[in-house]
Amino acid sequence: MADGLRERKKRRTRRALADAALRLFAERGYEQTTVADIAAAAEVSTRTFFAYFPTREDVVFADTDERIAVMRETLTALPGGTPPVRAVHRMVEQVFATDGGMFGPARATRTALVLTRPELRAKALERLLTAQQIFTDWLRTAYPKLDAVAAATVSGALMGGLVGAALASLDRGDPPERIRAELEHAVTLIARGLIAIDE
Known part of the structure; x- marks a missing residue:
């Protein structure tokens, strides 16, 4: 059960980061959006971002x-x-x-x-x-x-x-x-x- 909850949480965090990134890219432009901006919009740390995506491109x-x-x-x-x-x-x-x-x-x-x-x-x-x-x-x-x-x-x-x-x-x-x-x-x-x- 714990593993199931953990995996669902990981999927939600990953999706939140991806959604935030694409929203910011559309609003501000790709070059103007930083990893820190994406993490803040998804309400996680920059360190958490890099736990899911190696680079800004990968998101x-x-x-x-x-x-x-x-x-x-x-x-x-x-x-x-x-x-x-x-x-x-x-x-x-x-x-x-x-x-x-x-x-x-x-x-x-x-x-x-x-x-x-x-x-x-x-x-x-x-x-x-x-x-x-x-x-x-x-x-x-x-x-x-x-x-x-x-x-x-x-x-x-x-x-x-x-x-x-x-x-x-x-x-x-x-x-x-x-x-x-x-x-x-x-x-x-x-x-x-x-x-x-x-x-």
């Missing part, structure tokens, strides 16, 4: 990191022999069912920051490569006949397709339900390449 990706964790957990829990297309649909379903992030009210602020700040684009690329590696590893475990290059090719096509669809849908100003529909459509478009794995 922008709080939801992304949560989604990567969900992605890893979802793939790990899949039964053996799960077809790749089904695995991808399940992964997308679980990852994009989480609160906040690209479906949250701060999605426009987060997207604008990532697209305009070189240091944030670099952090975004780190997360993308991590997600690609997770799916690559799952593919190689689930389908041992795939070599490293083939698995990485499929994973790269999938992650690149999802990111491209999400950014285009966000840029168009789509509401959350439309964004999710576009992501599902992206998986369908990529599915032909995944189906070939079973052949």
